[in-house]
Amino acid sequence: MKKISISLLAAVSIDGRIAAYSGHKSDWTSKEDKDFLHSMLDASDCVVVGRNTYEIAREPLSKRNCIVFTNMSEKSDRGTVYFNPAKQDFSVFAKEKKYTSIAVLGGTGVYTYFLEHDLCTDLWLTIEPVVFGTGLALFETEKFVMKHFHLQSSRLLNSNGSILLHYTRL
Amino acid sequence: MKKISISLLAAVSIDGRIAAYSGHKSDWTSKEDKDFLHSMLDASDCVVVGRNTYEIAREPLSKRNCIVFTNMSEKSDRGTVYFNPAKQDFSVFAKEKKYTSIAVLGGTGVYTYFLEHDLCTDLWLTIEPVVFGTGLALFETEKFVMKHFHLQSSRLLNSNGSILLHYTRL
Numbered sequence: 231m232k233k234i235s236i237s238l239l240a241a242v243s244i245d246g247r248i249a250a251y252s253g254h255k256s257d258w259t260s261k262e263d264k265d266f267l268h269s270m271l272d273a274s275d276c277v278v279v280g281r282n283t284y285e286i287a288r289e290p291l292s293k294r295n296c297i298v299f300t301n302m303s304e305k306s307d308r309g310t311v312y313f314n315p316a317k318q319d320f321s322v323f324a325k326e327k328k329y330t331s332i333a334v335l336g337g338t339g340v341y342t343y344f345l346e347h348d349l350c351t352d353l354w355l356t357i358e359p360v361v362f363g364t365g366l367a368l369f370e371t372e373k374f375v376m377k378h379f380h381l382q383s384s385r386l387l388n389s390n391g392s393i394l395l396h397y398t399r400l
Numbered sequence: 401m402k403k404i405s406i407s408l409l410a411a412v413s414i415d416g417r418i419a420a421y422s423g424h425k426s427d428w429t430s431k432e433d434k435d436f437l438h439s440m441l442d443a444s445d446c447v448v449v450g451r452n453t454y455e456i457a458r459e460p461l462s463k464r465n466c467i468v469f470t471n472m473s474e475k476s477d478r479g480t481v482y483f484n485p486a487k488q489d490f491s492v493f494a495k496e497k498k499y500t501s502i503a504v505l506g507g508t509g510v511y512t513y514f515l516e517h518d519l520c521t522d523l524w525l526t527i528e529p530v531v532f533g534t535g536l537a538l539f540e541t542e543k544f545v546m547k548h549f550h551l552q553s554s555r556l557l558n559s560n561g562s563i564l565l566h567y568t569r570l
Contacts, residue, residue, distance in 0.1 A: 244525065244567060245537060246416015250544040258546070345531065355414065359549045359567060363515060363541030367415060371533030374420040376428070379529045381561025384554060391551025393565070397414060397529060 234324055236332045237352040238341055239270055240368055244357060247365030248336055254365070255286060262387035263356040266394060270354065274333040278313075280340040287335075299340050315343055342369045345377065353379060353397040359390055404494055406502045407522040408511055409440055410538055414527060417535030418506060424535070425456060432557035433526040436564060440524065444503040448483075450510040457505075469510050485513055512539045515547065523549060523567040529560055 240248055241259040249256075256264075271277055276295040284291060284298045296310045304312040313323065320343075324332060334344055344350045355368075379397040387394055410418055411429040419426075426434075441447055446465040454461060454468045466480045474482040483493065490513075494502060504514055514520045525538075549567035557564055 242416065244523065244549060244565075245539045246412065250546075342533070345533065353414065357565070359551050361515065361539060361545065361547040361549065363512070363539045363543070363545040363547070365544065367537070369415045369531060369533045373533070374535065375531065375533040376420075377531040377533070379414060379531065379561070381529050381556075381563060384556070384563060386551075386554070391549070391567070393551060393554060395414075395527070395563070397561070 233351075234321075234330055234332065235351050236324075236334060236344060236349050237270065237274070237354055238334045238336075238344060238350050239267060239354045240336055240341065241267075241356040241358055242368060243360050243362045243365070245361050245363065246368060247362040248338065248341075248368055250362045250365040252282060252337075252366065253286060258360060259356070259358055260388055260390065260392040263358065263392055263394070266354075266356070266387070271333055274331045275329040276327075276332055278332060278334045278340060278344075280337050283335055283337045283340070299343065320347065321349060338366050338368065338370050342371055345369050345375070346371060348399075351399055353395075353399075355395045355397070356387065357393050357395065359392060403521075404491075404500055404502065405521050406494075406504060406514060406519050407440065407444070407524055408504045408506075408514060408520050409437060409524045410506060410511065411437075411526040411528055412538060413530050413532045413535070415531050415533065416538060417532040418508065418511075418538055420532045420535040422452060422507075422536065423456065428530060429526065429528055430558055430560065430562040432562055433528065433564070436524075436526070436557065441503055444501045445499040446497075446502055448502060448504045448510060448514075450507050453505055453507045453510070454480075469513065490514075490517065491519060508536050508538065508540050512541055515539050515545070516541060518569070521569055523565075523569075525565045525567070526557065527563050527565065529562065 378400040382396040548570040552566045555564045
């Protein structure tokens with residue numbers, strides 16, 4: 231059976247924030263990061279997002295095969311499946327659907343779910359050359375964890391200094 | 401007059417934490433990051449740290465020319481000067497002392513002071529290939545700021561994937 235690849239994709243500020251506040255649009259990320267993101271989404275079987283992230287990017291996401299994490303009971307339609315992580319096991323669900331390549335787009339709650347359940351195989355991080363000072367972290371676990379990754383590659387995306395880091399889980 | 405260079409030096413986890421909790425020792429950073437840090441400190445006129453960071457690393461720091469940020473009135477001794485940022489202006493102080501190369505070692509409160517007062521000329525960030533999930537952020541401002549930097553260089557420090565990023569303030 232083909233191994234499932236689950237890639238967490240995120241753009242962060244130098245100080246590790248995925249957004250300055252809840253609902254903050256990704257208008258601060260570079261064109262090159264967006265191009266990379268779209269190429270990754272094109273190559274994935276489905277896209278996993280949280281309810282807030284879905285609302286912010288509903289229009290572009292509606293073209294994709296979407297799994298929306300939510301605690302509420304919502305009716306799935308066309309390309310969008312609502313998934314309640316408190317009631318279902320994601321790895322069982324992904325196997326049933328025969329997904330082999332999954333892209334996780336956040337926000338913090340969804341990234342943290344995949345980290346805590348050790349379901350993340352790859353982490354693709356674009357660091358944009360800005361500092362926010364405050365905002366939402368990539369992960370927010372209740373307790374300190376120490377998860378080791380390996381840096382596979384780093385790539386400069388543009389002359390401003392946006393840099394893409396590719397990590398795999400050890 | 402020679403321009404003052406103020407370098408913020410920090411090791412962070414992939415998820416942008418400088419420590420998992422207050423008092424967390426830097427036993428998780430690589431030998432190569434420590435070697436780099438020491439070479440930077442050797443080349444600096446003085447080292448700026450907060451009270452907690454000073455307590456954690458008092459022994460190695462005592463060999464350096466130290467400025468310890470504190471809100472309390474404390475008596476300076478030999479190489480250590482206690483500095484109260486609420487009562488003194490750091491740039492005036494640095495000019496009086498004729499410092500031209502200053503290394504800032506944190507923690508969060510001290511890094512944030514230099515960011516908010518636009519006193520940081522360089523930011524040297526080592527990203528170690530681990531995730532903490534929770535912990536202390538590099539900066540913690542009250543309000544969202546948007547400060548632009550330029551990525552001067554990136555350098556792989558070892559085969560584990562510790563990577564050193566050098567940013568300058570735009």
